[in-house]
Amino acid sequence: MQTQIDDALMLDYVSGSLAEPVALAVATHLSLSDRARSAYTETMTLGGGLLCALDDESLSDDALDDVLARLDDEDFGDETAGAEMPGMDAGGLDDAALALVPEPLRPYIKGSLDGLDWKRRGNGVTEARIDLPGSDVFRVSLLKVDPGRAMPQHSHRGREYTVVLQGGYRDGDIDLDAGDFCEADGGDIHQPVADAKEGCLCLIVLDAPVRLTGALGWVVNPFLKT
Amino acid sequence: MMVAIAQERDRAAFARLFAHFAPKLKAYGMRAGADPHTAEEIAQEAMVAVWRKAASFNPAKASVSTWLFTIVRNKRIDMLRREGRPDLREEDFLHLEQPVETQDETYEANETGAVLADRIAGLPDDQALVIKKAFYEDKSHRAIAEELGLPLGTVKSRIRLALTRLKTTLPDS
Numbered sequence: 001m002q003t004q005i006d007d008a009l010m011l012d013y014v015s016g017s018l019a020e021p022v023a024l025a026v027a028t029h030l031s032l033s034d035r036a037r038s039a040y041t042e043t044m045t046l047g048g049g050l051l052c053a054l055d056d057e058s059l060s061d062d063a064l065d066d067v068l069a070r071l072d073d074e075d076f077g078d079e080t081a082g083a084e085m086p087g088m089d090a091g092g093l094d095d096a097a098l099a100l101v102p103e104p105l106r107p108y109i110k111g112s113l114d115g116l117d118w119k120r121r122g123n124g125v126t127e128a129r130i131d132l133p134g135s136d137v138f139r140v141s142l143l144k145v146d147p148g149r150a151m152p153q154h155s156h157r158g159r160e161y162t163v164v165l166q167g168g169y170r171d172g173d174i175d176l177d178a179g180d181f182c183e184a185d186g187g188d189i190h191q192p193v194a195d196a197k198e199g200c201l202c203l204i205v206l207d208a209p210v211r212l213t214g215a216l217g218w219v220v221n222p223f224l225k226t
Numbered sequence: 227m228m229v230a231i232a233q234e235r236d237r238a239a240f241a242r243l244f245a246h247f248a249p250k251l252k253a254y255g256m257r258a259g260a261d262p263h264t265a266e267e268i269a270q271e272a273m274v275a276v277w278r279k280a281a282s283f284n285p286a287k288a289s290v291s292t293w294l295f296t297i298v299r300n301k302r303i304d305m306l307r308r309e310g311r312p313d314l315r316e317e318d319f320l321h322l323e324q325p326v327e328t329q330d331e332t333y334e335a336n337e338t339g340a341v342l343a344d345r346i347a348g349l350p351d352d353q354a355l356v357i358k359k360a361f362y363e364d365k366s367h368r369a370i371a372e373e374l375g376l377p378l379g380t381v382k383s384r385i386r387l388a389l390t391r392l393k394t395t396l397p398d399s
Contacts, residue, residue, distance in 0.1 A: 007389050008367040008382045016303040017366040041288070046392055047299065048292035050361045052339020053346065056249035057256055059266055064244050067270050068237065071277050075235070 001184045003174060005029065005036055007043075009183070014043045021138035025161040025181075025205045027104035032163070032179035100166055105203065108132055108140075116142065124149030124194075139206040145169065145194035153191035158207035160184040167198030228290060232280035243290075244273055251298050257362035258302055268305055272298040291338060302364065341395045353388035356381055 005013070005026060012018045013026045030036050093101065094112040101109055108130050109116065116128035124146030132140060142165075145151060161183050168177040171192040176182055184190060194200040227243055230236035248269045255265030275297050283293055346354050355374075359365045365373070371381040 006382065007386045011360050011385055011389065012366045014299070015360045015364055015366075016299045017360070017364050017369070041292075042393055043389070044296060045289065045292045046342070046389070047361060048289060048295040049338045049342035049392075049395065050346075050357075051250055051254055051295045051298070052291050053343035054250045054253040054257070054362075057253035057262075057265065059248055059252055059269065063248065063266060063270060064241060067244065067248075067273050068241075070270070070274050071237070071240075074274065074278055 001171070001174065001182060001188050001190065003176065003180060003182050005039065005181060005183075010039055010043050014040065014047055019138065020133055021140045021205045022161060022207070024104060024108070024132070024140070025163055025203060028102050028163045028165075028203055029179070029181040031102040031104055033181070036181065100201065102165070109142075113142070118144070123152065124199075125151060137207065139204075141204050141206075143200075143202050143204050145192075145200045147194060147199040148196045149199070150191055150193045153189065155189040156184060156186045156206070158186060160207075161205040163203045164200065165203060166201040168195040169193055169200045169202075170195075228280060228283050228285065231277065232283060240273075240277060243276070247291075247294055248273055251294070254298055254362070255302060258364045260302075260305075264305065268298065268301050271305070272301045275301065289338070338395070342392065345392055345395050349388055349391060353384045353391075356384045357388045357392070360385070 009018075009026065013023060018026065030040055092111055093106055093109065097106075097109060097111070097113045100113065113128075116130075118126045118128045121127050126144045128142045130140045130142065147167075162176075162181065164176050164178050164180045166178055168175065168180070169192040170176075171182070171190050174182070192200075227239050230239040231243065251269035251272050252262075252265045255268035256262060260268060272294065276294065279297070283290075288296075346357065349357070356367075356370055359370050359373075360367065367381050367385060368378065370376075371378045374381070
């Protein structure tokens with residue numbers, strides 16, 4: 001398990017090769033963590049340098065004129081362009097959702113958190129699936145765990161990306177708080193326990209169903225049911 | 227130059243920026259597998275976005291080349307993929323530890339580009355290959371491992387070594 005975005009994952013994010021569900025987990029963490037953002041900026045800066053290092057590819061003769069003509073259209077429509085700031089729109093989220101849901105995640109949640117399709121998964125765990133392209137391969141959810149409750153012990157066939165949105169949890173000797181990120185890989189057997197006071201709300205992206213390893217796992221298996 | 231574009235809507239300055247960067251933006255699109263026509267469209271769209279977003283460019287946060295990279299990468303994702311991507315307004319929140327102080331952004335970008343090109347040329351071949359595939363060909367490290375028939379851990383460590391070495395060329399290190 002690792003609690004930072006490693007170089008390889010950051011490079012995938014920066015180069016734009018991540019599938020949307022994983023990119024969403026990374027973007028959500030980036031919006032909450034200064035440290036991750038500075039690693040991201042460094043890698044982006046490398047991208048800028050690598051762009052400059054490319055040999056020029058010649059453009060057609062009218063490429064610039066064509067763009068200048070488009071700028072006329074841009075300037076003509078300036079009044080509306082100023083009003084439209086992508087991402088600034090709260091997306092109709094209520095105040096409670098705005099307080100808890102970081103910007104990259106907002107377009108995926110419509111209205112309020114309570115309005116999501118929360119399903120009880122037993123043992124103090126509730127889950128709301130988030131639909132987005134790729135969710136046939138990935139499982140993207142918000143997971144709420146009541147204070148002090150433990151998730152069933154499990155391991156993974158694929159990878160699990162977690163971003164804590166509220167509260168926190170302890171997993172073995174790892175403590176995660178709001179804003180933190182965790183990537184667990186196949187073979188990591190773990191059993192997160194939610195913070196005793198606040199419980200835990202997190203974004204979880206799974207790229208294959210989890211496998212339960214605890215004796216009682218079959219009773220409370222939030223992931224193999226749909 | 228960016229100030230002239232943002233505040234004075236200076237088209238001559240924009241044309242200079244276009245002359246310098248558009249050929250590189252097209253090259254970037256082609257490296258990702260776009261045909262020349264699509265790659266040129268990506269370059270043009272990116273330059274239109276530069277005009278549109280010039281006011282939000284903050285030289286204290288990022289160099290022009292980094293900002294352009296962010297824009298063209300997003301254009302490339304939008305145009306070459308059907309699926310979406312989380313909108314992070316990345317162009318707005320990029321921030322460096324130290325401001326980039328420069329009078330001539332194009333010169334500065336050239337310098338960094340040239341230094342980086344040298345550094346990449348100086349990397350061991352196996353590291354350079356992985357970095358080029360990731361940045362230029364839009365391949366994930368998993369896809370690269372598969373393509374080269376290498377264990378994931380090997381690709382990860384090559385990326386780590388290469389990035390560590392390349393980052394020493396950045397302005398703030």
